[in-house]
Amino acid sequence: xxxxxxxxxxxxxxxxxxxxxxxxxxxxxxxxxxxxxxxxxxxxxxxxxxxxxxxxxxxxxxxxxxxxxxxxxxxxxxxxxxxxxxxxxxxxxxxxxxxxxxxxxxxxxxxxxxxxxxxxxxxxxxxxxxxxxxxxxxxxxxxxxxxxxxxxxxxxxxxxxxxxxxxxxxxxxxxxxxxxxxxxxxxxxxxxxxxxxxxxxxxxxxxxxxxxxxxxxxxxxxxxxxxxxxxxxxxxxxxxxxxxxxxxxxxxxxxxxxxxxxxxxxxxxxxxxxxxxxxxxxxxxxxxxxxxxxxxxxxxxxxxxxxxxxxxxxxxxxxxxxxxxxxxxxxxxxxxxxxxxxxxxxxxxxxxxxxxxxxxxxxxxxxxxxxx
Numbered sequence: 271x272x273x274x275x276x277x278x279x280x281x282x283x284x285x286x287x288x289x290x291x292x293x294x295x296x297x298x299x300x301x302x303x304x305x306x307x308x309x310x311x312x313x314x315x316x317x318x319x320x321x322x323x324x325x326x327x328x329x330x331x332x333x334x335x336x337x338x339x340x341x342x343x344x345x346x347x348x349x350x351x352x353x354x355x356x357x358x359x360x361x362x363x364x365x366x367x368x369x370x371x372x373x374x375x376x377x378x379x380x381x382x383x384x385x386x387x388x389x390x391x392x393x394x395x396x397x398x399x400x401x402x403x404x405x406x407x408x409x410x411x412x413x414x415x416x417x418x419x420x421x422x423x424x425x426x427x428x429x430x431x432x433x434x435x436x437x438x439x440x441x442x443x444x445x446x447x448x449x450x451x452x453x454x455x456x457x458x459x460x461x462x463x464x465x466x467x468x469x470x471x472x473x474x475x476x477x478x479x480x481x482x483x484x485x486x487x488x489x490x491x492x493x494x495x496x497x498x499x500x501x502x503x504x505x506x507x508x509x510x511x512x513x514x515x516x517x518x519x520x521x522x523x524x525x526x527x528x529x530x531x532x533x534x535x536x537x538x539x540x541x542x543x544x545x546x547x548x549x550x551x552x553x554x555x556x557x558x559x560x561x562x563x564x565x566x567x568x569x570x571x572x573x574x575x576x577x578x579x580x581x582x583x584x585x586x587x588x589x590x591x592x593x594x595x596x597x598x599x600x601x602x603x604x605x606x607x608x609x610x611x612x613x614x615x616x617x618x619x620x621x622x623x624x625x626x627x628x629x630x631x632x633x634x635x636x637x638x639x640x641x642x
Contacts, residue, residue, distance in 0.1 A: 274314040277352045280306040283321055286353040290328075293342035297335075301327045315434075321356035326363065333364040333373040337380055350387040358384050358393035366400035374401060378408040386419045394427030395436040402440050406447060413454035418463055424451050425466040431473040445474040446481055457494050464500050471504035475516075479508055483515040490519065509563060510581040512624030523560035525625035529553040532597075533566065533620045533628050542611045542637025545600040550620050550628075552597065554589035561588045565621040566599065571614035571634065581621065603634065611637075 283306040287299045301324040309317055329336045340357060343349045358381060365377020378397060381390045397405040405428075412424040426432065428448045430441045441447055448470065455467050475482035486501045501520070502509075508516035532550030540546045546568070554560045564584040569577040582601065589595055603611055613636045619626045 274309075274312070274317060277314055278317045278321070278355065280309050282351065282353050283309075286321070286357070289343050289346065289349050289353070290339060292346075294339045297328060297339070299328050301325075318356045318359065321353075322359045322363070325356060325360040329360070329364065331364065331367070333361075333368045333370075333377060336361055336364050337373075337376055340380060340384070344383060344387070352388060354384055354388035354390070355392065358388070358390040359396060362393040362396035366396060374404060375408075378405065382408075382412055382415070382417075382420045382423065385423045386417055389419065389423060389426065391423060391427040391429075391432060392435050394423065395432070395438060398428065398438045398441065399436065402438070402447075406451070410451055410454065413451060418458075418460040421455060421458060421460065422463045422466050425455050425463065425470050429466075429470045429473050430477055442477060445477050448474075449481075449485060452485070456489055456500060457496070464496060465503070468500045468503035471501075472507055475505060475508050479513055480515070482508065483513070483519055486516075487519050510565060510583075512621060512626075514624055517563065517624050520563075521561050522563050522623045523556070525623040527554065527556040527560055528562065528622055529555050530620060530622055530627040533618060533630060535618065535630050535632055537632065539633045539635060540603055541635045542613065543604050544637075545602045545604075546616075546618065546632055547598070547600040548618060548630075549599075550597045552589070552595045552622060554591060554593050557591045559588055559590055562586070562595070562623055564595075564597065566601070567619040567621055567626065568601065569617035569619075569629075571612050571616050573612050575614075577617065605637075 284303060287302040290299050290302065302321065305320045305324040308320060312320060329339070340361065361377055361380055361384070365373050368374065381393055381397070384390050394405065409424040409428055412420045415421050428441065428451060430445045430448070452467050452470055455463055458464050458467070471482055471485060474485070482505065486505055489497050490501055505516045505520060509520065530550065530552050533548040534550065536547040536549060537545070552562060552564065563586050565581050566584050567579050567581050569579045572578055584597065584599060587595060605611055611634060613634050615631050616634050617629055617631045619629045
């Protein structure tokens with residue numbers, strides 16, 4: 271993952287100050303230049319806030335001044351990249367603080383213009399929290415934009431659980447509020463936009479599973495060539511959770527029609543850094559073809575002595591009547607930056623079409639963690 275210095279670096283902020291001074295030479299941009307002085311001590315999010323604050327100071331809290339300066343800066347294609355992030359948030363703060371409704375509308379339009387240079391999804395959260403209905407109305411209008419970056423902003427910026435972004439409590443409480451945007455974009459010509467729609471509906475599934483499944487079913491009933499892939503990605507969390515309605519929507523058969531042997535461990539004792547391995551056999555006992563989603567669940571031993579389950583994908587297959595599907599799998603237990611392993615008793619289960627089978631335990635012996 272890129273570091274803060276590789277994204278919003280001192281040189282990037284100095285370039286921003288030069289961009290602004292070029293189009294507004296009579297305005298004092300020294301606060302923007304000085305904002306970078308504290309960068310060695312700051313993370314990326316804090317750097318954005320520091321530069322944003324400097325921009326607000328230089329613009330004297332006036333939306334109209336910001337609009338004129340930034341519109342002029344946008345005429346230069348070099349006004350782009352990570353310097354846009356603090357600019358977009360400054361625009362959002364000024365537009366939402368203005369008592370003039372025209373400034374709000376102009377700020378949303380300017381945000382759409384900026385997003386072609388760098389996504390403004392984080393800035394859009396400021397608009398949503400200040401003026402939800404007006405922002406959702408603008409975002410719905412963006413779904414007709416010829417610019418795929420703007421169309422993606424309509425979906426991505428309004429996600430109920432957008433990672434690393436400010437939460438929008440009103441959308442969390444009512445995720446159905448954004449469905450008109452998703453319905454308008456689900457058949458978008460851009461894979462990037464459709465991917466955002468899928469991630470957005472996956473967010474909805476975490477808050478209101480029934481709403482997400484019903485939406486997916488309506489899309490599948492009126493599908494194009496991309497719908498099945500989009501819905502499969504959108505329902506991935508519910509599929510991992512074994513949600514029966516989501517499994518049925520994706521065409522997976524009833525688990526009662528299957529026989530599952532295993533899992534059987536081939537490594538009952540594993541050292542941290544090695545892999546746990548298992549075998550299983552799944553048989554379709556019905557007289558019709560059956561689509562199966564096979565996952566496995568590892569119950570990880572935690573530092574406090576409890577166990578926490580995590581579901582991993584194994585395979586998706588369609589079994590003919592009477593067909594047997596032998597499975598073998600090795601899963602690495604080598605420490606990585608996002609997971610630390612603790613010695614002790616772990617457990618493993620197979621999950622087939624939402625049902626879990628054959629919980630078995632294995633011992634994870636101490637190993638060497640990489641240096642911090």
